[in-house]
Structure formats: structure tokens, C-alpha cells
Amino acid sequence: MFDLPNAVRNLRASFIQSEAQILNIASNFQKEMVNGLEGKESSLKMLPSFLTKATGKEKGVFLALDFGGTNVRILVVELKGNRQYEILKQHSFLLKDPEKGYDFTTRETSGTALFEYITEQIKSMLPPGSVYPLGFTFSFPSQHKDVNQATLIKWTKEIKTSGVENNDISGILTSALKSSNLTEQVILKAIINDTVGTLLASSYTDQNTYIGSICGTGHNTCYVEPRLLDTGEQMIVNMESGNFNKLPFTEYDDQLDLNSDIPGEQRLEKMVSGKYIGEITRIIIEDFIKKGLIFRDCKSGIFFSPYSINARDISEFLADESHDVNTLAVWLNDKCGISNSLLEERITLRTAASIVVTRSFQLAAATYIGVLQHIDPQLERKHTIAIDGSLYEFTPGYARKLNITLKNILKNKADLVSTKLTKDGSGIGAAIAAARAE
Numbered sequence: 001m002f003d004l005p006n007a008v009r010n011l012r013a014s015f016i017q018s019e020a021q022i023l024n025i026a027s028n029f030q031k032e033m034v035n036g037l038e039g040k041e042s043s044l045k046m047l048p049s050f051l052t053k054a055t056g057k058e059k060g061v062f063l064a065l066d067f068g069g070t071n072v073r074i075l076v077v078e079l080k081g082n083r084q085y086e087i088l089k090q091h092s093f094l095l096k097d098p099e100k101g102y103d104f105t106t107r108e109t110s111g112t113a114l115f116e117y118i119t120e121q122i123k124s125m126l127p128p129g130s131v132y133p134l135g136f137t138f139s140f141p142s143q144h145k146d147v148n149q150a151t152l153i154k155w156t157k158e159i160k161t162s163g164v165e166n167n168d169i170s171g172i173l174t175s176a177l178k179s180s181n182l183t184e185q186v187i188l189k190a191i192i193n194d195t196v197g198t199l200l201a202s203s204y205t206d207q208n209t210y211i212g213s214i215c216g217t218g219h220n221t222c223y224v225e226p227r228l229l230d231t232g233e234q235m236i237v238n239m240e241s242g243n244f245n246k247l248p249f250t251e252y253d254d255q256l257d258l259n260s261d262i263p264g265e266q267r268l269e270k271m272v273s274g275k276y277i278g279e280i281t282r283i284i285i286e287d288f289i290k291k292g293l294i295f296r297d298c299k300s301g302i303f304f305s306p307y308s309i310n311a312r313d314i315s316e317f318l319a320d321e322s323h324d325v326n327t328l329a330v331w332l333n334d335k336c337g338i339s340n341s342l343l344e345e346r347i348t349l350r351t352a353a354s355i356v357v358t359r360s361f362q363l364a365a366a367t368y369i370g371v372l373q374h375i376d377p378q379l380e381r382k383h384t385i386a387i388d389g390s391l392y393e394f395t396p397g398y399a400r401k402l403n404i405t406l407k408n409i410l411k412n413k414a415d416l417v418s419t420k421l422t423k424d425g426s427g428i429g430a431a432i433a434a435a436r437a438e
């Protein structure tokens, strides 16, 4: 017989990681890093960025293009050369707008059309005759040949546009700039991942930054590889850690993965990121409903339709710490037509969300510990882990509990490591990348 307290207990046991489990994941992560670096089989792509950390002295006015999802931003950024910067101008637009009748993110659209739309947007905001070096943040796994030459390995997250995977994105962007008559005005200097942008932006003001990470719709981390290159420099490596797969999957993770667009891929991202935490929670609740544990009269609606609970809903559940969880009563009524929810049902929903979120920051923390063990095994210096993304910024308790998780594990060295919200890494970081590439 299934009973609710037992089911919740089992859920907790299969999701929440003990300190020993976190350390074990960290050590597997570090092994995968080394395998990836040595060209052996690894779930971590370990992609070179051809960039080093910022010095804080980078200076000039740059154009930054930030493309990591359906919302694209173009910024004009002034780096002042004294660890300070200013955003002089910015323009955001969507790659799909059902109301206006366009969508550049589907398989039916070509990469050429997508990039020409972007370059036309750039054109609309530049004064005629002005010339800008461009830093391009492209938040998808890309193999670099040089700092401004990269090939998209595979789309992740929500974009599926044709003709871009396995193609040279620098070439596609350059052709689009040509079509928009911008060749003289906009000079592509650097293409970077958003994690790299975050690391660059943070290191511009804080030299203790060796790790940059995104905990948002997607999840990924980069770091400064201590092994020196032939040039005597240290390079930032984009791990594409969202693809890490030496992990304790639950039946719910397997179900989500099997029904996803990319089964078998991005397994860590599917356990950590904002795109998926709502869906994991939904799958758990659907299972509980099917087992007759909660919402017994509910046969259809939100809990039965994939991706209908999002990270914002999860934040709303967690924000309500009240005894009667009244926000959830309202949410259940508005979104699912459940007007007579029981207290234990609301508590179960909030608990499921909290368990999923706890595992998310625990796994992110495990990978950061793996990186720390690789770059500073004895933990001898300070580390700021620069993090951007809505999950980290807005999920109640996420940042605080992520830090606590790290501190509990690092024990007497805990004071050396902290995480820091680094807003706008993709914009400022792109400008810094363009400056460093010049």
C-alpha cells in the first residue's frame, strides 16, 4: 500500500544528497574534467575559449550581442579601464512573437534568417558611420578554433533553428552583417559562452574569480585551467557541465529525459536548471496523483501536461512559508481548478518543489567542489564563484543554501570560498572579451 508520508520520505531519500554523496559526485566530476582535458571519453566537453581572465584594465567602447535563448540583447558598453564599466545603450528583442507572427527558433527557420534578423536589430540601434568591435555571447556548446571562430556543436535549451548545428557561427554572423551592410561598422572580435562572460565580468572587478557559472534556464560552468598553454597563459575552459552524467538519477529524471527533445544529453542540466525544475516537480505530483496519494479527483490539467509548471511557479511555492500554505490554495484554484485542496496536499506540493530545488543547488555545489579540487587541491587561496541566472537570483533561499552547502563541505576552509551574483555577465563579459581579443 502507498501512503503519503512514506512516499514523501522515499522522495526525499532518493533526491537529497548527503555530504558523502556530494563529495563523491565532486570527485567523479573532477575525473570527468581530467578525462575531457586529456581527450579521453568524458561527458564534459571541456571547450577552450582562447581567453584568459580579465585584468580590470580593459578599456574602450564595445558592442555586445547576448544570444542565449529567445530573448536577445544588444548593448553598447564602455569599459573604463579601472574595474568600472557603464552600459551606454541597450536594446532587447524576442526571437519569437506569436502575436507578431514570427518565430526564428523552430526547425522550419534557417540560421541565415535568424542571424539576419539579429543584424537588422543591431543596425537599428547604431548611429550611421560609427564603428564597434563586437563581443558575441552565444550560450550554446561551441567548439572554438580561435577567439572569434566557433562552430555550434548542438543546440540546447529552446532553440532548434536549422543550418546552424555543426556550422561556423562566426561565418553565419559575418554573412548576416554583410547582408545588413554592417561589415565596415561591426567587427566580430570574440565569441564566448555566457559562463565565460560571467567569469570575465566578475574577474574585471574581483581577481579571485576562477569559476563562472550560470544557474538559470540552462546550467553550465567554466573555470580557469591552471595548466599553462605554450604561450605561458592560463585559458578559460567552458566545461558544458550541463552534460555531466555520472549522477544518481531517480525514476523521475529518467522519465523526464526520455520524453525530452534530447534524450541522454544534458543530464545534469535536466536536474539543476530552471527549465526543468518545474517539470520534475510536475512529474512527481502526477505520479502521486496516479497512486491515489493526493488530489484524488484530479484527472487532467496542469499536473498531466508536460512543462506546464515553470521555475516561477516553483519560486511562488517556496516563498510561502506559512502554516496553511495559502498561496498554493489560490494557485491550485486558479491554475488547476482545484478549489478544495487539503492542507496535506498543499504541503506535499511545496515539499516536492523544495526537494527538487535542494537537489539542484546540491548538485551545482558538487560540481563547484569538483572544480576547486582540480584547480586548487589544498584550497590555499580565495575563490569567488561568479554566478548569474534567474534560478540563483530569484528562487527563494537558493543562493543562501548553495553557500551553506559549500561551507558545510569545505569545513575549516569554508571562508575561502563564496558565490557572488554577477549580473549582466553575458553583456559586460562580451565587451571584455572583445577588448582582450583586440
Ligand code: BGC
Pocket (backbone or CB within 6 Å): 068, 139, 140, 141, 156, 157, 193, 194, 195, 214, 217, 218, 219, 220, 221, 240, 242, 269
Ligand atoms: C548551454 C550552455 C550554457 C548554459 C547556460 C546550456 O544549455 O549548453 O552553453 O552556458 O545553457 O545558459
